[in-house]
Amino acid sequence: MLPARLPQMPEVWRLESKPHKFCPGCGHGIVLKCLGEAVEELGLVDRTVFACDIGCSLLAWDFFNLDTVQTHHGRTLPVLAGLKRVRPELVVVAYMGDGGAYAIGAQHLVASAGRDDPVTVIVVNNTVYAMTGGQMAPTTLPEEKTETTPYGRRVEENGPSLRGPELVASIASPGAYVARGSVARVRQLKGFIKKGLRAQVEGGHLAFIEALSTCPTNWRTNARETWRFLEEKMHKHFPLGEYAPAQAVREEGGGAQPPRKS
Amino acid sequence: METKPIRGEQRAFMTGNEVIAWAALAAGAEVMYGYPITPQSEIMHYWARLAPRYGRRFLQTEDELAAGFTTLGAVLAGEVAFTATAGPGNVLMQEPLSMAEMMRLPAVVIIAQRGGPSTGTVIYSQQEFNLTCYGGNGEGLRIVYSPSHHQELFDYTLKAFHTAWKYRFPTFILGDGYQSKMREPVTLYDPAERGLEVAPSRPLVGVPGTPGRDRPPVHLRNTYNLEEELYEALQETIEAYDRAAPEIAEWEAYRAEDAEYLVVAHGVVARAAREGVRLLRDAGIRAGAFRPITLRPFPQKELREMASRAKTVLVMESSYGQLEREIRAQLYGLTVPLKGYRRPGVGITPEEVVREVQKYATRSAAPDA
Ligand SMILES: Cc1ncc(C[n+]2csc(CCOP(=O)(O)OP(=O)(O)O)c2C)c(N)n1
Ligand code: SF4
Ligand SMILES: [Mg+2]
Numbered sequence: 147m148l149p150a151r152l153p154q155m156p157e158v159w160r161l162e163s164k165p166h167k168f169c170p171g172c173g174h175g176i177v178l179k180c181l182g183e184a185v186e187e188l189g190l191v192d193r194t195v196f197a198c199d200i201g202c203s204l205l206a207w208d209f210f211n212l213d214t215v216q217t218h219h220g221r222t223l224p225v226l227a228g229l230k231r232v233r234p235e236l237v238v239v240a241y242m243g244d245g246g247a248y249a250i251g252a253q254h255l256v257a258s259a260g261r262d263d264p265v266t267v268i269v270v271n272n273t274v275y276a277m278t279g280g281q282m283a284p285t286t287l288p289e290e291k292t293e294t295t296p297y298g299r300r301v302e303e304n305g306p307s308l309r310g311p312e313l314v315a316s317i318a319s320p321g322a323y324v325a326r327g328s329v330a331r332v333r334q335l336k337g338f339i340k341k342g343l344r345a346q347v348e349g350g351h352l353a354f355i356e357a358l359s360t361c362p363t364n365w366r367t368n369a370r371e372t373w374r375f376l377e378e379k380m381h382k383h384f385p386l387g388e389y390a391p392a393q394a395v396r397e398e399g400g401g402a403q404p405p406r407k408s
Numbered sequence: 409m410e411t412k413p414i415r416g417e418q419r420a421f422m423t424g425n426e427v428i429a430w431a432a433l434a435a436g437a438e439v440m441y442g443y444p445i446t447p448q449s450e451i452m453h454y455w456a457r458l459a460p461r462y463g464r465r466f467l468q469t470e471d472e473l474a475a476g477f478t479t480l481g482a483v484l485a486g487e488v489a490f491t492a493t494a495g496p497g498n499v500l501m502q503e504p505l506s507m508a509e510m511m512r513l514p515a516v517v518i519i520a521q522r523g524g525p526s527t528g529t530v531i532y533s534q535q536e537f538n539l540t541c542y543g544g545n546g547e548g549l550r551i552v553y554s555p556s557h558h559q560e561l562f563d564y565t566l567k568a569f570h571t572a573w574k575y576r577f578p579t580f581i582l583g584d585g586y587q588s589k590m591r592e593p594v595t596l597y598d599p600a601e602r603g604l605e606v607a608p609s610r611p612l613v614g615v616p617g618t619p620g621r622d623r624p625p626v627h628l629r630n631t632y633n634l635e636e637e638l639y640e641a642l643q644e645t646i647e648a649y650d651r652a653a654p655e656i657a658e659w660e661a662y663r664a665e666d667a668e669y670l671v672v673a674h675g676v677v678a679r680a681a682r683e684g685v686r687l688l689r690d691a692g693i694r695a696g697a698f699r700p701i702t703l704r705p706f707p708q709k710e711l712r713e714m715a716s717r718a719k720t721v722l723v724m725e726s727s728y729g730q731l732e733r734e735i736r737a738q739l740y741g742l743t744v745p746l747k748g749y750r751r752p753g754v755g756i757t758p759e760e761v762v763r764e765v766q767k768y769a770t771r772s773a774a775p776d777a
Contacts, residue, residue, distance in 0.1 A: 160620065191620075195613050200631065207629045211620025213613035215484055216629040217477065218507055224474040228481025228489070229613075231467065232439055236485070236614045254477075257470035 156182030158191050160211045167205040171372055173329035173359030174202055177270055178209060180336040180357075181239065185212070188343055190237045195229065197222045199242035199251070202276045202361075206241060220251025227254075227263045234264070237347055244271040244356075248284040248308050255314065259352055262319040266342045266353040269310055272361040273380065280364030284308035287383055292364075311389045314354045318391035321351040325388045328358040330377050334386070341388075358384055409463045418596040424561050424587040428492070428518055429454035430596050431565035436606060437516070438487040439465040441478040445497040446530035447585035448520035452492065472497040476504025476515070483513045484628075486611030488569055492518035494585075495528060498536050498543070505578050506544030510630045512645065513612075514572035514579065518565070521584040523753035532585035533753040534675055534726040537734070540582050541704045547642070549649045551579040551656055552704040554674040558592035564701075566599050566606075574607035575652045582703065584726075586676050586755065653705035660699045661714060663689060667696025669765045670718040672711070672735055674700050677724055677756045684761025691762075693769045708738045715739050720768045721746045724761065728752040 155164070159182050168174045185194050196212045198204055200219035207216040217225045226238040247255055247269040258265060274292055275281040281294040287307050289298040299307070315324040323345035327335030335357055342353030358380045362372045413433040420430075428451050432440065440459070442452045456466045469475045475491045482489035493501050498519055508515045521536040523529030542548040551571055553564040565581050572579035599606050612626065619625035632638040662682045664670060669688070673681040678699035688695035698714050700707050715721050721744055725731040732748040739746065749756070749764050 158620065160625065192618050193614065204629075204631050207631070208625075208627045211625045213615070213619055213626040214628065215613060216631060218503060218630070221473065221477045221504070221507075224469065224477035225481040225484070227474075228439075228441055228467075228478025229485045230481070231465065231478075232482045232487040232489075233485040233611075233614055253470050254474055257474065 155179070156186050158182045158186050158211050160209060163208045166209060168202065169363045171360060171362040171369060172202070173272065173357070173361070174206070174270060176329040176332060177268065177335070177357045177359060178206060180332060180339050181268065182210060184336055184339040184343055188340060188347070190343060190347070193235060194237045194239060195226070196239050196241065197226050199246040200277070201243035201246050203241050203243055203246070203270060204277070220246045220249070220254065222246065223251060223254040223258050223265065223267065226265045227258055227261075230264055237343065238265050240265055240267045242267070242269055243276065244269055244273070244285040244310070245275045245283045248310055256317065259314045259317045259322070259354070262322055262352050264346045264350045264352065266346045267355065268339065268342075269354070269356045270359045271310065271356050271384065272359045273307075274361055274364050276361045276364050280361075285310070287379055307383060309384060310356045311354060315389035316392045318352060318354070319393050320391055321345070321349050322391045323351060323353040323388075324391060325354075326356045326358065326384055326386050328376065328381060328386055329360060330358070330373070330381070331386060338388070356384070358386075410461060411463065412598060413458070413462050414596050414598045416601070419593065420596055421591055421593050423450065423589055423591050424558055424583060425450035425520070425589070426454050427558050427561045427594055428565050428581070428583070429458060431562045432490055432569070433458060433462060433464065434596065434598055435566045435569040436488055437464065437490050437569060439482050439489045440491060441467050441469050441475045441482070441489070442491050443469050443472045443475045443493065443497060445494045447522055447588040448492040448494045448518060450588070451518060472500035473503055476501050479515045480504055480508055480513050483515050484612045485614060486609050488573070488609045490516035490518065490569070492520065494520040495522040495524055495536070496526070498539055502539065502543035505550070506546050507630055508578040509544060509546045509549045511628055512576040514576050516568050516572050516579050516581070518581045519583060520588040521582065529753060530585065532726065532755060534584060534677065535730065535752060536582065537703065537727055537730040540580050541734075547646065548704055549577060549645055550704050551575070551577050552582050552702060553580065554582045554701060554703050555587070556675050556678045556699065558587070558594040561587060562594055562596060566604070570605060570607045571656060573609050575648070575656065577649065577652075582675065584675055649705070656702055657705045657707040658701035659707035659710050660701055661710070662697040664696030664698050664714045666694060667714070667717070668694040668719040669696070669769055670714055670721045671695065671697045671724055671761060671765065672699070672721060672731070673697065673724045674703060674731060677726055680756050680758045680761050681724060683758035684765065687758060687762050688765055693765065695765050703734070706734065706738055711735070711738055712742065715744050716742050718744055720744065722749060722764060722768065723747070724749040724756055724764065726751050726754055726756060
């Protein structure tokens, strides 16, 4: 039970731009609430620069009382990598969709993970290109119907659904933080984001948090079906938890890295 | 740590790429982000070697998209930053530069033109005129300098940083492979010692104070919901550009005052034009040369004045009509005949200038022409 006097919105949410522009039932708002609270609780409001991609994340361009830059589709990470290098005292948060992170911006994700850029990356995985009307994304589940896979995603044709944190963990440096949360596990997700901010601020490392999220508009689902798709299908395909960077495991003499459940 | 890379006037004999690296240092550039491509790579090589000595930074990025976008990140943070590229890299660079155009981010980009289309050659061309002046899905709201010798490479690279930050438009140095690789004498200097103005940089995000409490948050966007919203934002940028244009536009003329045959060329081709004009004058032909130093904004008024006095305007370029189309547009309404000499991806010599002008001069000198 929440205490009655707890404010409904984090202070860092900008009242002037509320109600926000996401569809009813969208997961973006939940992720941004976790992020807002995490930034506040760690006392980082003064020095955080938030950057959003193009995708439904672009709707967050005036969401926070934080200095904010809207970038291009897939290019949020290099903008912040370039910024952070010259202003290391700032805390930078890259907010993007699964299409931006894993398709058009994949090379930037690989390069930033490889360089261990001290950026906190939050990827909202809703298994589709939402903003453009629900086309297939790298994360689209096998057999999932989208506008460009009207008969369901065929693995033989499009490959299996991409798992981002696993990819990042396989190339991330020791000290980097990698996790997958879900808007259905809010407290855990917020905890991951907090750890991800700490990894940047205290450790000077990359942090990568994927948030499994909902898109009832493009999934064409009602509330119950939306939640079922998230909790039954997505949670099963994309295991929640923290992922140890493979470089660290390798140095410790380990082999493959199963997700460290938290 | 040494902070001033150049003290006093330094005579040097070096390649254009090296000149540019020194100019960026002298201009106070803090950071270069770049991706290798011939013929610009040595700008990065020199910068990577020199930068740490003066507390400057370098990062080799994963591609030109990242080179451009990291540069924008540094600019947003308030640092003087630049990148360099060529050919196919210039194509990729247009994406970040269109964001810079929209958001008024003063990034500086050095272009060393190589042959195109596609991978073309690694050698030389003037085929990146269109791309550099009008690339991206926008309106060409950029500043483009086209230097023609090494002293200008130095002078205008220095100036590009100043112009970019003063007017807040992305700014290009449009060089080419010849200029990049050739050695020439040049005088390096510190702009402050010569009393040259260097516009200060300032952070656009991450400014002091708690956003929402002490000050409004900075919210920078490039996406608009409504046609009118975009139109209004763009109108403001266009007006700022048009206001600044007369202060920025630069040109050079050589014996053009009384020229009957006016050769128009930019970059290294303008050197051939100048030498050709000298030879033609020696032969008694009233030739002259006009050279836009800024391709964007274009020095229209001056060109129209000189062109309107000429019998023929001859546009010479190492591309297939890219400059000619621009000149046609700039001279629209004048009756002077306009001819083109198009050598895509190939250099042009003074002898060719003489030969081409003579074609028209001979014709009009013929008794019944
Ligand atoms: C270079 C480029 N290509 C394509 C687009 C069109 N586009 C806008 S958003 C988007 C997909 C967004 O999907 P995702 O990143 O998953 O974000 P979501 O909307 O699902 O949150 C695309 C393809 C674009 N803006 N820029
Ligand atoms: S389209 Fe989907 S992701 Fe975008 S705001 Fe609506 S519900 Fe959210
Ligand atoms: Mg998506």
